[in-house]
Amino acid sequence: MSNLSYVSPTGDSPWGTYLSQVDRVVPYLGAQARWVETLKRPKRALIVDVPIELDNGTVAHFEGFRVQHNLSRGPGKGGVRYHPDVTLEEVMALSAWMTVKCAAVNLPFGGAKGGIRVDPKLLSTKELERMTRRYTSEIGLIIGPQKDIPAPDVNTNGQIMAWMMDTYSMNTGSTSTGVVTGKPLHLGGSAGRIKATGRGVFVTGREAARRIGMDLNGARVAVQGFGNVGGSAAELFGQAGSKIVAAQDHTGTIFNANGFDLAELIPHVNNTGGVAGFKGADVIKAEEFWDVDCDILIPAALEGQITEERARRIKAKMVLEGANGPTVPKADDMLFERNILVVPDVICNAGGVTVSYFEWVQDFSSFFWSEDEINVRLDKIMVDALKKIWDTADRHKITLRTATFAVACERILIAREERGLYP
Incomplete structure (x- = not known):
């Protein structure tokens, strides 16, 4: 296989998408802008x-x-x-x-x-x-x-x-248990790690819904990717009273306007490896997933899935990026123009790395926390982080993605400046 980069359906590469995101944040970096090339290499x-x-x-x-x-x-x-x-x-x-x-x-x-x-x-x-x-x-x-x-x-x-x-x-x-995270529990793994990314998607989605006045009870949710991230998020939204009306993964695409019975769908996915063949839903074409009438869309698969053309068709009020880099820059602009709120990957799916951090800390101390303690700590970190990002977005009148990059890149570049260049 050639070493060509992964390219989305529109020709956008992940690295090109990232560089575009960095360029957009430069006006908000102040004195740290002189270090911005650090982020591009x-x-x-x-x-x-x-x-x-x-x-x-x-x-x-x-x-x-x-x-x-x-x-x-x-x-x-x-x-x-x-x-x-x-x-x-x-x-x-x-x-x-x-x-x-x-x-x-x-x-x-x-x-x-x-x-x-x-x-x-x-x-x-x-x-x-x-x-x-x-x-x-x-x-x-x-x-x-x-x-x-x-x-x-x-x-x-x-x-x-x-x-x-x-x-x-x-x-x-x-x-050396601390060399990796996401390990089995009896080898120094952390409680709550498997579902942590999906939980982070739910927590940020819950906070975003509260801010825009959306009631999660009865909200219609479409999920692309039904593994650890998408499946866990779907389960939590279901517990909050939302209806999961569409799901897509590598095996197929299914739809039920009245919502799936998650008590049946999740075991089906666990047993068969995908959503295909689930009896409580209709099969639809893969591309029709982007036309589903829903309130919340959760792309939780691979990069580059929301193209500009798909962004024109999305009917959701809010997009929660469970995957890394699922939205190309032109699609981002289109969603913004259409007043569709996007909670970006770099905050929305940060629950996984947060609990990985907890696991790393626990491995060093050889002292482990309960899953309830993990979830309380995770929720607080995610809520506090989103509040700072939302305040930044409101102050500069920019998207949540650009605000997330502004907050994060300032922290990175201050650290770069304070450490200095060696030699």
Whole structure:
């Protein structure tokens, strides 16, 4: 496969989208604007060869990446994804959004991201383990509890984090639980981590709805991506009385104007791997998902899904970005013109990295909190962060996305300035 960047249906690349977002925030950075080039250049990018022996005895090579975008505020933090479309440029953009996201919720982390260009469904469990361990060894020189802390992302999970933690620990000669987050509970994982990103989407959505006078009870919600993020968010909106009327994932697109029975849909997804085949819904075409009459739209899949053309058709009053970079810049402008509120990814889906921070802290102290404690702390951080961002948006009369970048980038660049340049 070529090393061309992942490109959305309109030709927008994730890195291009990120650079456009940075350009838009420059007028609000004040004296820190002189440092803005810092945000446009990743600090470190590593490309690694990942050779493994397959079960049939042949040797396969996979291309892996780890990018550390900015470490001014602390060690790198960001997930690892296994996907056939992973490229260096995509990982660069994801690492940059992690930098902004961590600063937006004021966590002591910089941004990083990793990935391997592979379709993990084509590998056996043993092949997946060998690839994960080899990749971990290859990037081992730049990761560590005080350097860069990977986490799960697309097609990776707690088991893969356990293999990464074990490999790093074997190579360094001592158990190092804090080298990754998103681990199984009995290996130093945190309660509440799996559903944390979806919970953050719900909490920011709840606060945004309150501010614009939307009643969540009876609100119609459409969700793209029904995994940990979209499924967890849907469950919480359902508990608040909302109706999940449409869902789309890699298996299909379903619709029910009266709302799905989540007590049946969620087990169906868990058992079958997707929404396809769910009996309590009608099947609709993939593109018709963007025409669904709803109050809240949650894109929780991959980048570049809301194009300018789709943004013209969206009927929601509010978009909650559960995915990273789901809206291209021209679509952002279109949604703004149409008075559709967008709660951007860099705050909306920051629940996952926030609870990853909690896990990292708990690993260092070997003292663990209950899920109730986790959720209370998470909710407070998300609500406080959104309030500051909303106040910034009101003060400058700008979108929530530009306001989030303004708050986050100021924090990053102040840290850059105060640390100075070495040598």
